[in-house]
Amino acid sequence: MPNKVIDGSKCISYYTIELKDALIPDKVKGKFDNWMFGCDVCQDVCPWNRFATSTKEEVFNPIPEILNFTTTDWEELTEEAFKKIFSHSPIKRAKFSGIKRNLSFLK
Numbered sequence: 772m773p774n775k776v777i778d779g780s781k782c783i784s785y786y787t788i789e790l791k792d793a794l795i796p797d798k799v800k801g802k803f804d805n806w807m808f809g810c811d812v813c814q815d816v817c818p819w820n821r822f823a824t825s826t827k828e829e830v831f832n833p834i835p836e837i838l839n840f841t842t843t844d845w846e847e848l849t850e851e852a853f854k855k856i857f858s859h860s861p862i863k864r865a866k867f868s869g870i871k872r873n874l875s876f877l878k
Contacts (some may be wrong), residue, residue, distance in 0.1 A: 783809065
């Protein structure tokens with residue numbers, strides 16, 4: 772990148788979390804590698820993460836209710852269930868409508 776500047780508005784996380792009520796532009800269709808909410812690519816490529824160690828902190832454990840969710844489970848998720856399951860999760864930032872939008876976009 773010129774001058775080593777990153778354009779955050781081209782990030783999968785921007786489109787799937789921060790964009791909120793807007794539609795995801797068609798120009799990025801097929802570029803999400805099935806990421807429905809954010810992504811971890813930055814974590815994977817960050818040179819500082821070579822110093823990272825695993826944590827035993829329980830708050831970072833996956834939500835048990837969704838560990839085995841299928842595509843159908845996500846598609847049939849109700850707003851009531853969403854609010855219950857994700858009440859203490861960053862996923863609630865995208866809101867129920869955002870997650871449904873993201874799922875539709877990935878089809």
